[in-house]
Amino acid sequence: MTAALVLAGLLAMACVVLVAVPFLREPAPPDDTLAAPGELARRQLELTEERDRALAALKELEFDHRTGKISDVDYRAAVGEYRHRAAAALKALEPRLEEHPRRVRARD
Amino acid sequence: MARKGNPARLVIALSVAAVLAIFLLYTSLVAQGTPSLQPSQLPGHEGRVTLGGKVVGTPTGDGHDAPLRFTLRDRSGTATIPVRYEGSVPDLFKSGREVAVDGRLRNGTFFAVRNTLVTKCPSKYAPAKKKTPY
Amino acid sequence: MADLGRAALIVTLGLVLWATLAGALAARFGRRRLADSAGNALLAALASTAVASLVLLGALLRHDFSFTYVADHTSTKLARAYSVSAFWGGQEGSLLLWLLVLCGYGAAAVLLNRRRAPDVVAWTVPVLGAVATFFAFLLVAVASPFATQTAPPEGAGLNPSLQNPYMLAHPPLLYLGYVGLTVPFAFGMGSLLAGRADERWIVATRRWTLVAWTALGIGQLLGSHWAYVEVGWGGYYAWDPVENAALMPWLAATAFLHSVMIQEKRGMLKVWNMLLVLLAFGLSLFGTFLTRSGVVNSIHSFTQSSIGPWFLGFICFVVVCSLALVFWRLPLLRSKTRLESLVSREATFLYNNLLLVAFCLTVLWGVAFPMLSEAVRGEPRTLGGPYYNFFLRTFGLPLLLLMGIGPLVAWRRASLRSVGRTFLWPFSFAVAVGVGLIALGAGSSLPGLLAYTFSAFVLASIVLEFVRGTRAAGSFTLLVSRNRRRYGGYVVHAAVVLFAIGVAGSAYGSSREAKLRPGESMHVGSYTLVYRSAGTTRVANANETRARVDVVRGGERVATVFPGKNQYFAERQVSNEMAIHTDWLRAEDVDVIADQINANGTIYFKALVKPLVNFLWIAGVVFLLGALIALWPDAREQRRLVARYALAQG
Numbered sequence: 007m008t009a010a011l012v013l014a015g016l017l018a019m020a021c022v023v024l025v026a027v028p029f030l031r032e033p034a035p036p037d038d039t040l041a042a043p044g045e046l047a048r049r050q051l052e053l054t055e056e057r058d059r060a061l062a063a064l065k066e067l068e069f070d071h072r073t074g075k076i077s078d079v080d081y082r083a084a085v086g087e088y089r090h091r092a093a094a095a096l097k098a099l100e101p102r103l104e105e106h107p108r109r110v111r112a113r114d
Numbered sequence: 115m116a117r118k119g120n121p122a123r124l125v126i127a128l129s130v131a132a133v134l135a136i137f138l139l140y141t142s143l144v145a146q147g148t149p150s151l152q153p154s155q156l157p158g159h160e161g162r163v164t165l166g167g168k169v170v171g172t173p174t175g176d177g178h179d180a181p182l183r184f185t186l187r188d189r190s191g192t193a194t195i196p197v198r199y200e201g202s203v204p205d206l207f208k209s210g211r212e213v214a215v216d217g218r219l220r221n222g223t224f225f226a227v228r229n230t231l232v233t234k235c236p237s238k239y240a241p242a243k244k245k246t247p248y
Numbered sequence: 249m250a251d252l253g254r255a256a257l258i259v260t261l262g263l264v265l266w267a268t269l270a271g272a273l274a275a276r277f278g279r280r281r282l283a284d285s286a287g288n289a290l291l292a293a294l295a296s297t298a299v300a301s302l303v304l305l306g307a308l309l310r311h312d313f314s315f316t317y318v319a320d321h322t323s324t325k326l327a328r329a330y331s332v333s334a335f336w337g338g339q340e341g342s343l344l345l346w347l348l349v350l351c352g353y354g355a356a357a358v359l360l361n362r363r364r365a366p367d368v369v370a371w372t373v374p375v376l377g378a379v380a381t382f383f384a385f386l387l388v389a390v391a392s393p394f395a396t397q398t399a400p401p402e403g404a405g406l407n408p409s410l411q412n413p414y415m416l417a418h419p420p421l422l423y424l425g426y427v428g429l430t431v432p433f434a435f436g437m438g439s440l441l442a443g444r445a446d447e448r449w450i451v452a453t454r455r456w457t458l459v460a461w462t463a464l465g466i467g468q469l470l471g472s473h474w475a476y477v478e479v480g481w482g483g484y485y486a487w488d489p490v491e492n493a494a495l496m497p498w499l500a501a502t503a504f505l506h507s508v509m510i511q512e513k514r515g516m517l518k519v520w521n522m523l524l525v526l527l528a529f530g531l532s533l534f535g536t537f538l539t540r541s542g543v544v545n546s547i548h549s550f551t552q553s554s555i556g557p558w559f560l561g562f563i564c565f566v567v568v569c570s571l572a573l574v575f576w577r578l579p580l581l582r583s584k585t586r587l588e589s590l591v592s593r594e595a596t597f598l599y600n601n602l603l604l605v606a607f608c609l610t611v612l613w614g615v616a617f618p619m620l621s622e623a624v625r626g627e628p629r630t631l632g633g634p635y636y637n638f639f640l641r642t643f644g645l646p647l648l649l650l651m652g653i654g655p656l657v658a659w660r661r662a663s664l665r666s667v668g669r670t671f672l673w674p675f676s677f678a679v680a681v682g683v684g685l686i687a688l689g690a691g692s693s694l695p696g697l698l699a700y701t702f703s704a705f706v707l708a709s710i711v712l713e714f715v716r717g718t719r720a721a722g723s724f725t726l727l728v729s730r731n732r733r734r735y736g737g738y739v740v741h742a743a744v745v746l747f748a749i750g751v752a753g754s755a756y757g758s759s760r761e762a763k764l765r766p767g768e769s770m771h772v773g774s775y776t777l778v779y780r781s782a783g784t785t786r787v788a789n790a791n792e793t794r795a796r797v798d799v800v801r802g803g804e805r806v807a808t809v810f811p812g813k814n815q816y817f818a819e820r821q822v823s824n825e826m827a828i829h830t831d832w833l834r835a836e837d838v839d840v841i842a843d844q845i846n847a848n849g850t851i852y853f854k855a856l857v858k859p860l861v862n863f864l865w866i867a868g869v870v871f872l873l874g875a876l877i878a879l880w881p882d883a884r885e886q887r888r889l890v891a892r893y894a895l896a897q898g
Contacts, residue, residue: 014255017299021259021292025266028284040278042367042442051446054892059515063659070658073716077666084661122516122587125598133606137613140638147617147629155627164630178763178844178852202843202854205813205822 050099057095064088148216153186154193156219165224166214169207170194177203177231186213186224196222201229250315253303253394256296260347261384263293267377275370275441283370287358290373293380294351301348304341304393308334313399317341323405325789325818330406333415337406339555340393342419346536347383349427354380357431357456364893365448372438379430382562391555408790408816409823414474421467422494426532428460429497432504433529436522440573445580450508450521451889455879457508461501462875468494469868480826482759482839482856484864487636489615493535496615499608500528503601510597513659518581519574520601526570531608533563538615589661596654600647607643611636641695645702648748651741652706655713674708690756699752703745710738710745728877736878743871746863753836753860761843763852769800773857775838776800782812782849791815792825795842795851799829806831811842811853830862837861 023030043051067088071081150164165186173184182199189212199215207213212234217226271286273279304317308331313319321334321341336342354376362369387393406415432453439449471491472484485491504524510517537559574581587594614635618628656670681704682697690697714724714735721727728735762770769778780796794812798805809827816823829838836859844852 010249010252011255013299014252014259017256017296018259021263021289021296024292024295025263025285025289027288028281032281035281038280040274040280040283040366040370042278042370048444048446051448051893055446056515058888058892059513062513066659069720072720073713075656075666075670075716076658077663077669080658080663080666122598125587125590125595126602129599129602129606133602136642137610140635145631145635145638147621147631147635150618150628150630176844176846205824 053095053098057092057099060088060092060095064092150214152188152191152193153195154188154191156195156224159219162216162218162227164214164216165195165197165226166212167195169209169211169213172209173207177201182231184209186215195219195224197224197226199226199231201226201231203231204233206233207231249303249307249312250394250396253300254388254392256300256303257344257384257387257392257394259296260293260300260351261381261388263289263296264377264380264384267293268374268381271370271374271377275367275374280366283366283373284362286373286377287362287369290351290354290358290376290380293384294348294355297344297348297351300394301335301344304344305332305335308332311403313401313403314396315393316395316397317393319397319400319403321404321406323403323818326403326406327411329416330411333410333419334406336419336423337410337415338393340387340391340395342423343383343387343391343555344393345420345423346427347380347387349423350376350380350383350430353427353431353456354434357435357452361452365452367442368435368438368444368448368452370438371441372434375434375437375441376430379434379566382558386555386558390558405819408814408819408821409478412474412478414470414478418467418470418474421463421470425460425462425464425467425494426497426536428456428463429501429525429529429532431456431460433525436525437570437573440522440577440580443577443580445518447512448893450511451893454508457501457505458875458879461498461505462872462879464494464498464501465871465875466868468498469864469871473865473868476861477826477828480824480841482826482841482854482858484861487614487633490539492611492615493538496608496611497528497531497535499604499611500524500531503604503608504528506597506604507601510594514585514594515583516585516587516594517598518583519578522570522574522581524601524605526567526574527605527608530563530567531612533559533566537563591657591662591664591667593654593657593659593662596650596657600650600654603643603647603650607639607647610639610643644748645695645698648699648702648706648745651744652702652709655738655741656709670712673712674705677708678702678705693752693755696752696755699748703749703752706741706745710742713738729882732880732882733878736874736876736880739874739877740871741874743867743874746867746870750860750863750867753863754858757836757856757858759854759856761852761854763850765850770853770855772838772855773836774801775855775857777838777840777853777855779851779853782845782851789816789818791817793842793845794825795845795853797827797840797853799838799840809838809840811840813842813845832862835860835862 064085067076067081067084070076071078076084148162148164149159150166151159152167153165156163156165167186167188169184170187171185173182174180175182177200182197182203184197184199185194186197187194197215197217199217204213214232214234215224215226216230217224219225267286267289270282270289274282274286304315306312307315307318308322309328311318311322311324311326311331317338317340318334321337322331326334334341336345354373357376358369358373361372432449435449435453468491471494475486476482476484504521507517507521507524511521537556587598589595614631617631622628652674653671656674657667678701682701685691685697685700690700714727717727717731717735718724721730758773760770760772764770764779766779766781769776771777776799778798778800780798782793782795784791784793786792792812792814794810797809797811799807799809807829809829811827812825814823814825815821824841827840829840830836831838836857839856839858841854841856842851843854846852
């Protein structure tokens with residue numbers, strides 16, 4: 007009976023310590039704000055997703071054309087629009103990329 | 115080829131309407147559902163019902179050579195009804211067990227539909243034998 | 249030791265409460281250390297729940313009957329493995345398993361995502377914590393597995409029909425599925441709470457959903473196999489409420505898996521996906537409620553218990569809060585993209601979703617009908633097989649057809665001319681198969697014939713996809729490894745087709761009953777069954793009575809089967825042992841049931857011929873293979889996603 011209570015006590019203590027660790031590790035940090043993307047970063051994320059979608063769609067159009075799902079006629083009719091969308095998405099990202107000079111892989 | 119309005123909304127609306135229509139037609143015309151009753155609720159019901167309750171007394175017959183005849187009582191009550199059944203009898207069937215069977219009430223006796231006798235297992239986590247072949 | 253278990257559960261309750269409350273505060277006010285602390289609370293909750301689980305497991309293995317739960321579900325004669333399975337055999341233990349799996353999934357989700365998307369995780373933690381709090385509360389205050397008593401000399405034991413390997417695999421797999429659906433739900437709600445409009449939550453939970461969905465699917469198939477082989481009435485699904493309880497979340501999750509693909513490709517259906525993930529999670533809670541609360545009349549009914557109202561209350565709470573959240577964040581979820589054509593892959597996905605959800609809701613209606621009709625009319629009415637089968641055909645056949653159409657149609661807008669061309673081969677093949685089947689007599693069942701014809705269409709379109717894709721990509725392995733999700737998905741579709749073929753086969757079976765004396769025979773299908781003799785052998789825990797029956801076809805004996813019954817001493821129960829002869833070449837099963845064995849040697853037999861039933865089990869293997877392919881990590885995709893989201897941390 008007492009063995010059980012001792013073990014329970016140890017368990018409770020260990021859990022409390024684990025929960026308190028973030029505070030014990032940094033008792034007085036310079037910055038305690040949660041890293042959340044600001045308005046700008048969110049907009050950029052949405053644009054990045056838009057870019058990835060546009061590029062993936064273009065890639066899939068090419069693949070569908072090669073596998074014969076889309077005829078030459080339909081392909082030629084669609085590819086211009088797809089390329090335009092992809093270019094627009096890349097362009098929308100550009101000014102923001104200048105603020106964040108990081109190499110971004112545009113293609114796989 | 116820009117389209118005015120959003121065809122998705124129209125498609126969804128039409129599909130929902132179609133589904134509802136099929137559904138309402140079917141459930142109102144065909145599938146009325148089978149009432150699940152206990153012996154005390156039986157009088158007055160003409161059509162096919164599922165009768166449930168506890169087996170009391172001593173059942174006779176085996177369902178194959180001779181019809182199985184037993185008395186069914188309300189789970190927690192006193193109303194009883196005699197039942198006449200032909201078909202497969204679950205191994206768990208015996209006096210004191212809870213069972214359910216489909217059939218019709220006729221002249222004071224419940225005439226059961228073949229192979230519809232099911233027992234509810236007494237212990238907690240066990241499927242009872244189901245007799246409807248699928 | 250029971251005290252340790254109880255204490256561990258109280259610690260868990262405290263931890264998950266902290267995770268919920270502190271986590272919500274931390275997310276609301278953006279406090280990093282508090283958010284980390286809340287996340288750690290989930291990790292710690294896993295540890296303390298694990299301790300509680302080990303206590304229960306130890307008691308089960310030791311047959312410590314001072315634990316009421318152990319005495320109720322095991323006995324000294326029970327084999328070790330089944331003492332373990334007793335963990336989830338009863339209500340309290342299965343709730344503990346739910347909580348353990350939830351903490352496990354939660355801890356993993358937090359660990360994997362807290363550095364990558366701290367703001368989403370900050371809100372996901374309180375959602376996970378809230379669900380865990382509910383279960384921990386039940387375990388501490390309402391249904392504790394650690395109730396104690398003066399130990400009786402012997403326990404109640406486990407029902408003999410549950411003492412088989414299925415009992416070890418079926419419930420845990422289902423739980424991995426049910427609980428697993430909590431993760432995408434929590435991330436979805438977390439994303440809404442964080443005010444995020446992007447797809448981070450979908451990307452983060454994609455594999456979770458797939459794992460949960462696969463586990464739920466395989467778990468159900470195992471259950472069907474169990475019913476077919478062990479329970480012995482020749483069927484594998486009875487539309488029982490508890491069976492439906494697992495089917496409904498699976499259908500919703502299937503719809504969800506498909507519609508998130510649309511959101512990823514086109515940024516559409518954001519609101520729909522939130523609602524779907526809520527439906528899937530809500531149904532998995534509802535499924536647990538159905539199975540555990542005894543509120544529905546079912547042959548699986550476990551207990552009448554007090555946890556029913558709690559579950560119902562919690563489900564209502566979850567639904568109301570989630571709907572309010574979605575409504576509040578509606579402006580965020582508006583997408584600019586529109587469905588461009590009713591003939592496009594997006595459209596087929598949309599139709600697929602509508603059909604799946606429609607079928608899911610009809611099953612839900614069927615399950616709730618007894619409760620509703622009792623409330624309205626005063627007497628419960630049940631809807632049976634005919635109701636469900638009607639809607640299975642009405643929604644299932646178009647769904648089957650769509651599986652074949654979808655891959656052949658392009659995204660956005662498919663010109664009818666292109667569609668016509670790609671359709672040609674599969675369509676012709678299907679028509680040829682249909683005509684051939686009619687010649688073979690399959691026209692006796694129209695739904696069956698349609699199912700086979702559509703299946704042929706789908707299989708042809710899948711094969712064509714692989715062939716065309718290989719030609720375009722250069723090699724088969726290159727094709728599949730570059731597009732794991734798509735081609736894994738096609739393999740899963742093939743599995744669904746095999747399953748449909750197996751189900752359709754039941755429309756062409758036959759069944760016969762006869763009372764035979766030794767030496768007499770009966771006919772079923774194209775077989776003759778000759779009853780030779782019967783005898784009883786005694787084994788350790790039962791008397792096994794078996795009849796010797798020869799299966800004859802075309803004058804030749806193809807097999808001998810031994811149907812019979814087992815009489816268990818300790819439990820004083822009789823079980824039915826159906827004999828199955830599988831003819832692989834003819835693709836059918838012959839099932840022989842010794843329904844009634846009389847003392848004078850006569851036996852009342854029931855025999856069934858079930859065509860194509862083994863396709864169901866083969867489908868399970870193919871399903872698993874396809875799911876594994878789709879799940880397999882893709883390094884290139886990973887790099888791309890890391891690059892994309894690294895920008896957001898900017």
